[in-house]
Amino acid sequence: MLARTASNLFWLARYMERADYIARLLQVAGRMSAVRVDDAEDNSEWESAIVAAGCDETFYEKHEVANSETVISYLTFDRDNPSSICNCIETSRRNARAVRTALTSDMWEAVNSSWLELREFETAEPMSEDRLTEFLDWVKSRTSLVHGVYANTMLRRDGFHFTRIGQFLERADNTARLLDVKYHVRLPSAQDVGGVVDYYQWLAILRVVGARRAYRVLFKGQVEPSQVAELLILRPEFPRSLVFCFEQITLNLDAIVAHDPKLSSESKRIAHSQYAGLRFGRIEQIIEQGLHEYLSELIEGCEHLGAEISNGHLF
Amino acid sequence: MPTAPAVFDEMGWPDQIRAPYALVDAWLKSIPAEQLALKRREAEVLFRRIGITFAVYTEGGDPERLIPFDLIPRVMAQAEWQSLSKGLEQRTRALNAFIHDVYHDAEIVKAGRMPERLVFNNSEFRAEMVGQDLPHNVYSHIAGIDMVRTGPDEYYVLEDNCRTPSGVSYMVENREVMMRLFPDLFRKAGVAPVAHYGDSLLQTLRSVAPPNCEGEPTVVLLTPGMHNSAYYEHAFLADEMGIDLVEGADLLVKNEICYMRGTDGLTRVDVIYRRIDDDYLDPLVFKPESMLGAPGLHFASRAGNLTLTNAIGAGIADDKAVYIHVPEMIRFYLGEEPLLQNVPTHDCSNPEDLAYTLAHINELVVKAVHGSGGYGMLVGPHASRQETEDFVAQLKARPSDYISQPTLALSTVPTFVESGVAPRHVDLRPFVLSGEEIRIVPGGLTRVALREGSLVVNSSQGGGTKDTWVLER
Numbered sequence: 001m002l003a004r005t006a007s008n009l010f011w012l013a014r015y016m017e018r019a020d021y022i023a024r025l026l027q028v029a030g031r032m033s034a035v036r037v038d039d040a041e042d043n044s045e046w047e048s049a050i051v052a053a054g055c056d057e058t059f060y061e062k063h064e065v066a067n068s069e070t071v072i073s074y075l076t077f078d079r080d081n082p083s084s085i086c087n088c089i090e091t092s093r094r095n096a097r098a099v100r101t102a103l104t105s106d107m108w109e110a111v112n113s114s115w116l117e118l119r120e121f122e123t124a125e126p127m128s129e130d131r132l133t134e135f136l137d138w139v140k141s142r143t144s145l146v147h148g149v150y151a152n153t154m155l156r157r158d159g160f161h162f163t164r165i166g167q168f169l170e171r172a173d174n175t176a177r178l179l180d181v182k183y184h185v186r187l188p189s190a191q192d193v194g195g196v197v198d199y200y201q202w203l204a205i206l207r208v209v210g211a212r213r214a215y216r217v218l219f220k221g222q223v224e225p226s227q228v229a230e231l232l233i234l235r236p237e238f239p240r241s242l243v244f245c246f247e248q249i250t251l252n253l254d255a256i257v258a259h260d261p262k263l264s265s266e267s268k269r270i271a272h273s274q275y276a277g278l279r280f281g282r283i284e285q286i287i288e289q290g291l292h293e294y295l296s297e298l299i300e301g302c303e304h305l306g307a308e309i310s311n312g313h314l315f
Numbered sequence: 316m317p318t319a320p321a322v323f324d325e326m327g328w329p330d331q332i333r334a335p336y337a338l339v340d341a342w343l344k345s346i347p348a349e350q351l352a353l354k355r356r357e358a359e360v361l362f363r364r365i366g367i368t369f370a371v372y373t374e375g376g377d378p379e380r381l382i383p384f385d386l387i388p389r390v391m392a393q394a395e396w397q398s399l400s401k402g403l404e405q406r407t408r409a410l411n412a413f414i415h416d417v418y419h420d421a422e423i424v425k426a427g428r429m430p431e432r433l434v435f436n437n438s439e440f441r442a443e444m445v446g447q448d449l450p451h452n453v454y455s456h457i458a459g460i461d462m463v464r465t466g467p468d469e470y471y472v473l474e475d476n477c478r479t480p481s482g483v484s485y486m487v488e489n490r491e492v493m494m495r496l497f498p499d500l501f502r503k504a505g506v507a508p509v510a511h512y513g514d515s516l517l518q519t520l521r522s523v524a525p526p527n528c529e530g531e532p533t534v535v536l537l538t539p540g541m542h543n544s545a546y547y548e549h550a551f552l553a554d555e556m557g558i559d560l561v562e563g564a565d566l567l568v569k570n571e572i573c574y575m576r577g578t579d580g581l582t583r584v585d586v587i588y589r590r591i592d593d594d595y596l597d598p599l600v601f602k603p604e605s606m607l608g609a610p611g612l613h614f615a616s617r618a619g620n621l622t623l624t625n626a627i628g629a630g631i632a633d634d635k636a637v638y639i640h641v642p643e644m645i646r647f648y649l650g651e652e653p654l655l656q657n658v659p660t661h662d663c664s665n666p667e668d669l670a671y672t673l674a675h676i677n678e679l680v681v682k683a684v685h686g687s688g689g690y691g692m693l694v695g696p697h698a699s700r701q702e703t704e705d706f707v708a709q710l711k712a713r714p715s716d717y718i719s720q721p722t723l724a725l726s727t728v729p730t731f732v733e734s735g736v737a738p739r740h741v742d743l744r745p746f747v748l749s750g751e752e753i754r755i756v757p758g759g760l761t762r763v764a765l766r767e768g769s770l771v772v773n774s775s776q777g778g779g780t781k782d783t784w785v786l787e788r
Contacts (some may be wrong), residue, residue: 001578002561003578005559006578089638099560100554101550101554101558101559109364116363158579257449
């Protein structure tokens with residue numbers, strides 16, 4: 001298939017996945033700030049949302065403080081933020097439009113109608129809370145639709161594999177960032193480690209990835225940090241875990257017909273070694289080594305892998 | 316304002332309904348107004364959702380706009396279409412023979428049947444093409460012949476589009492949408508289908524594979540990219556044919572062979588349906604700064620390794636000064652009398668014609684020889700005094716850039732407007748495919764001028780479209 005087409009499909013899927021993730025982050029941050037009435041000045045949920053979105057550098061160029069207002073506006077309809085939901089959907093749709101012929105008509109309609117409906121949510125004033133909830137639910141349902149439609153209508157050929165890789169590389173990156181957020185979040189005081197606030201933060205992470213129930217099924221007890229980490233990193237049953245993402249990435253990379261085996265072997269090497277590490281890794285070891293260091297390396301690894309895929313397949 | 320000549324309404328609306336429109340008339344009378352309004356909104360949603368949009372360069376606002384679609388179809392009887400299509404075939408054969416001749420021995424000039432300056436001093440003449448032979452001697456593989464009608468049996472060719480005529484996607488999609496909205500109507504009507512246009516186009520493109528092509532030819536569609544106003548159409552046609560939609564950067568020419576870059580390596584390309592103007596097609600030959608085409612395409616074509624459709628230099632046949640001589644081409648190359656009439660045209664490069672044009676400026680349509688899309692044109696009877704004065708100044712400065720024609724009383728077809736249903740002027744662009752043989756999908760694109768009294772149907776000037784029906788019986 002045309003290299004440009006492969007690249008467009010890859011980014012189409014990445015940006016849809018990112019839109020979904022940002023919507024989930026905002027929902028949980030909103031929920032957390034709503035349950036806490038003790039300290040109105042505390043904005044830690046919003047600060048961590050910005051970090052978890054991977055936008056902390058650019059955000060503080062524009063805003064001094066991260067609070068509900070600034071973070072929501074930055075992550076929903078801010079045109080200056082390439083990862084705002086509206087930009088994600090627009091970029092995704094732009095990529096779709098550039099390769100219309102590589103999409104199934106259902107897929108195009110799903111992406112295009114999302115883009116058309118998106119405009120109806122954009123208003124000059126800040127979004128009311130009700131409207132925000134509606135908007136975030138809408139984003140989640142649209143991205144599910146796009147993902148479902150491509151999975152159910154695309155031919156299992158290279159186009160599908162590149163779409164898949166885009167989606168799961170983005171998801172791996174998001175999951176790693178989400179978990180790493182705990183490293184950046186300041187707790188009110190040292191004693192709070194293991195305290196109520198800490199507990200709610202771990203719970204929030206589970207909520208973002210929609211894993212509250214999955215956690216209960218797999219671990220049955222109270223929310224334990226190491227088990228949350230295990231679920232999000234190592235459990236192959238959980239479709240947002242890093243190991244699951246890398247399984248998908250390696251599967252689909254291997255399925256692609258490479259024109260130059262030498263050139264494309266580097267991306268496969270990186271993906272497979274990452275996958276092997278995840279498959280045979282143990283959570284105790286990861287925590288001992290330092291969760292933050294481990295996740296930072298993984299985030300870098302994702303970036304590197306993305307670059308090598310472009311390289312190896314002539315994007 | 317001069318009194319308007321009698322206008323022929325193709326439907327005979329409201330009280331002298333012509334036979335081909337009987338069913339449409341009955342349908343219009345039976346369908347409740349609210350339901351029609353609902354269907355109109357539904358049509359708009361469909362077009363938006365499918366993404367049938369076009370970009371208008373000069374205006375602000377929504378960059379992706381819809382061309383207004385009118386629900387009332389334009390209908391032609393089978394016999395009407397038969398005579399029209401014979402004429403279209405004849406005309407297209409002559410146009411292709413002319414282009415071939417121009418780049419070979421220029422017999423028509425030698426015979427004194429065509430002014431030399433119109434050929435060799437024409438900015439559309441491409442010296443690079445001289446002596447190049449093409450499969451089946453076809454240069455304009457996809458031609459759009461713009462027709463207007465002024466009476467039951469009076470048709471005129473308004474202009475020929477031999478380069479990259481657009482609009483065919485609307486022909487196909489308009490039908491698609493109409494059939495989705497009014498399936499019952501189609502069951503009764505017996506309308507000749509148009510959905511096979513993509514197949515016919517692909518057959519045509521394959522039939523002109525270059526001499527050095529072995530096996531099944533690989534055909535691609537070359538687009539300037541998604542910012543082009545006709546991008547939707549490019550994607551649509553590539554999709555209908557099941558071929559790759561490529562941009563210049565996807566192509567490369569090595570040893571005079573054209574390839575496209577894939578994730579699995581390079582694939583040889585045999586035929587390119589290009590929707591990029593000559594000037595931007597090959598930076599080695601034309602505009603060196605062009606990023607839209609690919610260097611070497613022309614040489615691959617010259618070496619017999621690639622067919623470019625439409626051929627470079629096909630534009631020589633479709634400027635408005637050459638147009639005047641098309642009937643003569645038909646006599647010269649085919650030894651036949653033209654079946655389709657030209658509009659009587661004054662070539663302003665002749666002093667008498669210029670004088671006549673200036674004297675009758677308020678009655679005439681004056682057009683720039685190289686203009687298109689309704690730009691660079693004056694409709695005398697409808698222009699303001701200021702517009703006319705400005706135009707006359709340009710005309711006097713460069714008379715040979717202009718032609719003039721009488722303002723034709725274009726036929727009308729009833730159309731939905733704010734106040735209900737009213738007659739609006741229409742034209743017709745049938746698409747003629749030339750390869751090993753000539754193929755024409757019945758009908759074409761009907762464009763309608765939505766403003767009352769307006770004769771300008773171009774989408775860039777507020778025109779809309781209609782579904783065009785050719786009845787099977």
